[in-house]
Amino acid sequence: MSFMRSLEDILSNYDHGPEDIIEILHEVQSRFNHIPKEAIEIIHRKTHIPKSRIYAIATFYKAFSLKPRGEKIIRVCMGTACHLKGAPSIVDEIKKQLGISPGEVTKDKKFSLELVNCVGSCSMAPVVVIDDKYHGQMTRQKIRKLLKQDSEGGILHEV
Ligand code: FES
Known part of the structure; x- marks a missing residue:
């Protein structure tokens, strides 16, 4: 159409x-x-x-975007608690793995990376939200594993 x-x-x-x-x-x-x-x-x-x-x-509204988004939206919380517990390092790892910066979409249109303010789960900091699913106590290793699972055709599961 x-x-x-x-x-x-x-x-x-x-x-x-x-x-x-x-x-x-x-x-x-x-x-x-x-x-x-x-x-x-x-x-x-x-x-x-x-x-x-x-x-x-x-x-x-954050549900809307004027720029094309990927099929999966990875939101990294950059609120104070998450920032202090290593969110910038998680962002670096995602950038390294996917080759995109915040606000960008991968060439295959699979992922978007966005930085967001506190998502209200500070006790789980640092938090990454992938398609509205919360992943707490995130580490570089965990995010690598999540992204790898997905590229191998799996679904992004909590690890
Ligand atoms: S600062 Fe990240 S959930 Fe509150």
């Missing part, structure tokens, strides 16, 4: 009222793995919601 058809398909499910914008953005995010600029333009034309408002919503 073409981009335009996909978008029309999503928009056809709504009345185009301002109250629908978050639901529309959710669908766009899940269909395209991000919210393309062109989609914002089209949503604006159909709903008459100002583009600035759509951008504000798309950048406010």
Whole structure:
């Protein structure tokens, strides 16, 4: 299905009222793995919601991304507790293993790396969240193992 058809398909499910914008953005995010600029333009034309408002919503919620994301999102908590317990070293290991920096996506579009503020599990610090699953007491060795499991076709399990 073409981009335009996909978008029309999503928009056809709504009345185009301002109250629908978050639901529309959710669908766009899940269909395209991000919210393309062109989609914002089209949503604006159909709903008459100002583009600035759509951008504000798309950048406010962490569920949305204006840049393409990988199939799996690796979020490293950089809150104080995690930072003190070695989060920067975990980030270095991920960078080394995947060849990407925070905010980037691997070439095969499999992983995104993001740095986030406290995820509310400080007692498990340092914490890495992979696709909403929390992995605590993270170490360089553990993250290497998790990434290796995945590249061998396994599912990312808690270790
Ligand atoms: S600082 Fe990382 S979970 Fe709170």
